[in-house]
Amino acid sequence: MFSLNQDTNDKYLMLFASCLITKGHGRALLTDSQRGKFDLIPNDMINFMENAKLYSIKTLFKIYGVENKGIVESYVSYILENEYGFLANDKIRTNFPEIKIDWKNPSIITNSIIDIKDFEVTKAIYERTISQLNELQCEAVQIRSYISLSIEQLEYLANSVKLTCIEYLEIYVKDSDELPLNALIKLMHNHTKISNIIVHAADKNDEYDVIKSLSSIYHTTQVLTDETCCGLVEKQYFNAVKSHYMEAHFHNTCLNRKVSIDANGSIKNCPSMATSFGNIKETNLSEVIKNEEFTSIWNLKKDFVLVCQDCEFRYVCTDCRAYTEEPANLYSKPLKCGYDPYTNEWSDWEENPLKQKAIAHYELSNIKRTKTPETKNITHAQK
Amino acid sequence: MKGELCNSPFLKPFFSMILIKSNGDDYSTTQVVKWLKHSNADFLRLNDTTFLKDLKVIGNAIEFAHDGNTISLGNVSKYWYRRGRWDTFSRRKLRNVNDKTFHGYLNYFSKEAERDITNTIENSLADRSLNQYQTSSNINKLAVLEACKTLNITTPKTLITNSKAVLKEFIITHTEIITKAVNNLDPNIKGDVFADLMTKKITLENIDILPDSFNVSLFQNLVAKEFEIRTFFLVDTFYSMAIFSQNDDKTKVDFRNYNMKSPNRCVPYQLPTSLETKLRALLEKFKLNSASLDIIYTTENEYSFLEINPIGQYDMVSKPCNYFLDEKIANYLTS
Numbered sequence A: 001m002f003s004l005n006q007d008t009n010d011k012y013l014m015l016f017a018s019c020l021i022t023k024g025h026g027r028a029l030l031t032d033s034q035r036g037k038f039d040l041i042p043n044d045m046i047n048f049m050e051n052a053k054l055y056s057i058k059t060l061f062k063i064y065g066v067e068n069k070g071i072v073e074s075y076v077s078y079i080l081e082n083e084y085g086f087l088a089n090d091k092i093r094t095n096f097p098e099i100k101i102d103w104k105n106p107s108i109i110t111n112s113i114i115d116i117k118d119f120e121v122t123k124a125i126y127e128r129t130i131s132q133l134n135e136l137q138c139e140a141v142q143i144r145s146y147i148s149l150s151i152e153q154l155e156y157l158a159n160s161v162k163l164t165c166i167e168y169l170e171i172y173v174k175d176s177d178e179l180p181l182n183a184l185i186k187l188m189h190n191h192t193k194i195s196n197i198i199v200h201a202a203d204k205n206d207e208y209d210v211i212k213s214l215s216s217i218y219h220t221t222q223v224l225t226d227e228t229c230c231g232l233v234e235k236q237y238f239n240a241v242k243s244h245y246m247e248a249h250f251h252n253t254c255l256n257r258k259v260s261i262d263a264n265g266s267i268k269n270c271p272s273m274a275t276s277f278g279n280i281k282e283t284n285l286s287e288v289i290k291n292e293e294f295t296s297i298w299n300l301k302k303d304f305v306l307v308c309q310d311c312e313f314r315y316v317c318t319d320c321r322a323y324t325e326e327p328a329n330l331y332s333k334p335l336k337c338g339y340d341p342y343t344n345e346w347s348d349w350e351e352n353p354l355k356q357k358a359i360a361h362y363e364l365s366n367i368k369r370t371k372t373p374e375t376k377n378i379t380h381a382q383k
Numbered sequence B: 001m002k003g004e005l006c007n008s009p010f011l012k013p014f015f016s017m018i019l020i021k022s023n024g025d026d027y028s029t030t031q032v033v034k035w036l037k038h039s040n041a042d043f044l045r046l047n048d049t050t051f052l053k054d055l056k057v058i059g060n061a062i063e064f065a066h067d068g069n070t071i072s073l074g075n076v077s078k079y080w081y082r083r084g085r086w087d088t089f090s091r092r093k094l095r096n097v098n099d100k101t102f103h104g105y106l107n108y109f110s111k112e113a114e115r116d117i118t119n120t121i122e123n124s125l126a127d128r129s130l131n132q133y134q135t136s137s138n139i140n141k142l143a144v145l146e147a148c149k150t151l152n153i154t155t156p157k158t159l160i161t162n163s164k165a166v167l168k169e170f171i172i173t174h175t176e177i178i179t180k181a182v183n184n185l186d187p188n189i190k191g192d193v194f195a196d197l198m199t200k201k202i203t204l205e206n207i208d209i210l211p212d213s214f215n216v217s218l219f220q221n222l223v224a225k226e227f228e229i230r231t232f233f234l235v236d237t238f239y240s241m242a243i244f245s246q247n248d249d250k251t252k253v254d255f256r257n258y259n260m261k262s263p264n265r266c267v268p269y270q271l272p273t274s275l276e277t278k279l280r281a282l283l284e285k286f287k288l289n290s291a292s293l294d295i296i297y298t299t300e301n302e303y304s305f306l307e308i309n310p311i312g313q314y315d316m317v318s319k320p321c322n323y324f325l326d327e328k329i330a331n332y333l334t335s
């Protein structure tokens, strides 16, 4: 536990600039955006950290008084022991500016989802899609196959991105005998752009790291039947890395600069959305992204979304716009979130009586979800 | 596609174009190029594998062929030297020379010739360059330390020697010392414990096993640090970052010894104006308008300058501090 001494008396407690606090209704989140971690803290600590900017450690103890000595000690220890902050002397403390909350990206499209339900259908449009994504400087592509594919078919999918600016290819594929682990490893050795392969409907949950390509192969027992499986909001899917945290201040954390091709070739914000902006067979992606109707959702940030705007997780959370509590309300909270920022409690969203109407609306009622903490969120192509 | 010069030169003459000299695998160049494409700028990226065909230098006019186009340096609006060398001499031909000694000679002279041509090319671009090969590739560490003295920039105590006895005396005076490569490319003491590009701490035991005379090397006293500062200078602005590595033994000497699990704390930093002014003068002296600089903030509350690296990885400053330096470089090139 921290205690005052000669050395620390006149120093100031400072947060590292990459450790950022988000105030929620009942508590706050300290996001370590450099290390991609986050931690819940009491809202009182926000005030304390503000005071810490103004007063030296010694003065802080004085201001908070003997009765709060224990709390001050625990706050200071907490910040220092977790390496969220440091002690700086008066001479240099003003040389540590705050990090600028800012997000920029040169790519017109940064990420894309391509859904597969019939390989031949996808094959007919795949190369066209990839070449158009390349022109838009897309960085990450996520392929979600609800059916099983052969190694040759996966090979084909990976080959087409080889000479493009697409740097990350994430593939979801249904398990089958044709996809033994060693064949997948070989595939990833040959295609270093594959960042992850997630084999769903497998008979076990596990993870295998492919060292050579710094990528992983996951097996999950969870079954992905179709696009309605997407959109889950759970703590394990939160993303605390800086780029996401920053992007969330300005844009929608799922749909910004995303363009998706559903299993039929329809161009959409995401495959779960009702609105199609034409079929990739005859429509150019570069045309679609000129359409404001398509891009306006990119700027629907968490601060605009009801309930979420009061939630401490809002900048690390993803924002599902395809499934919301009130389908007719543009600013409605994601349906598949079980968190209540007003009570700070998590519950099962599927059991929530208030959500039944929306669940019926999206015809989600017959989904059986097997909870597997190992499964990765399927909303974001991993970068 | 724009910028890639695959359009017919007859349809679209290049009146103004950004010229980039880099390596094929340089990540930062690729990022800057993305920003250039974003703003529809015309550019040509030459990698070190790009051989300059049909090079023509007549008076002030310099031309070469690239992908079926004639590139005239008069049309270059900005030149960015990022990495790699200018390939003006076909080394492929050298491969056919079997005689080892003869090959060595040819290689040496081709390098010399290449350097002279490179200087000629770059001199013609001098007024619109973001760094140059001639100034970036061969920073003389010793000259930098000399310049620091005149500019009143504090540096660690430095010794350059090839003698074991002298080195021993130095370690006795300063207790903790490190060694560094004198030249960026050559490890200082080949085949020995600290023959490495990284900064390494040296102990008396290390010295004991050295021969009485070794390759001339650079030694400095190890300055006790509060934190390190890496700053990236771009045209007129310093983008600085403080690096806290003290909590971790692995990174105490050189933070490039990464600890992946719990990376060093890297946060934005503002250097005092007085120091920035001196550093600006230093960079000017070496004709650099872009470089990375390493500085230590000592436990004595002093800034101790370590070194300049003109082609350093600025991305490791840009990302943690959210500076978007790729975009800033692209903005400069298109300005």
Ligand code: SF4
Pocket: A230, A231, A232, A254, A255, A270, A271, A272, A273, A318, A319, A320, A321, A322, A323, A378, A379
């Ligand atoms: S999370 Fe994103 S991709 Fe998934 S359904 Fe919701 S909006 Fe679509």
Ligand code: SF4
Pocket: A233, A302, A307, A308, A309, A311, A312, A313, A314, A317, A318, A333, A334, A337, A338, A339, A340, A341
């Ligand atoms: S309330 Fe909103 S921001 Fe909070 S966890 Fe749920 S979806 Fe995310």
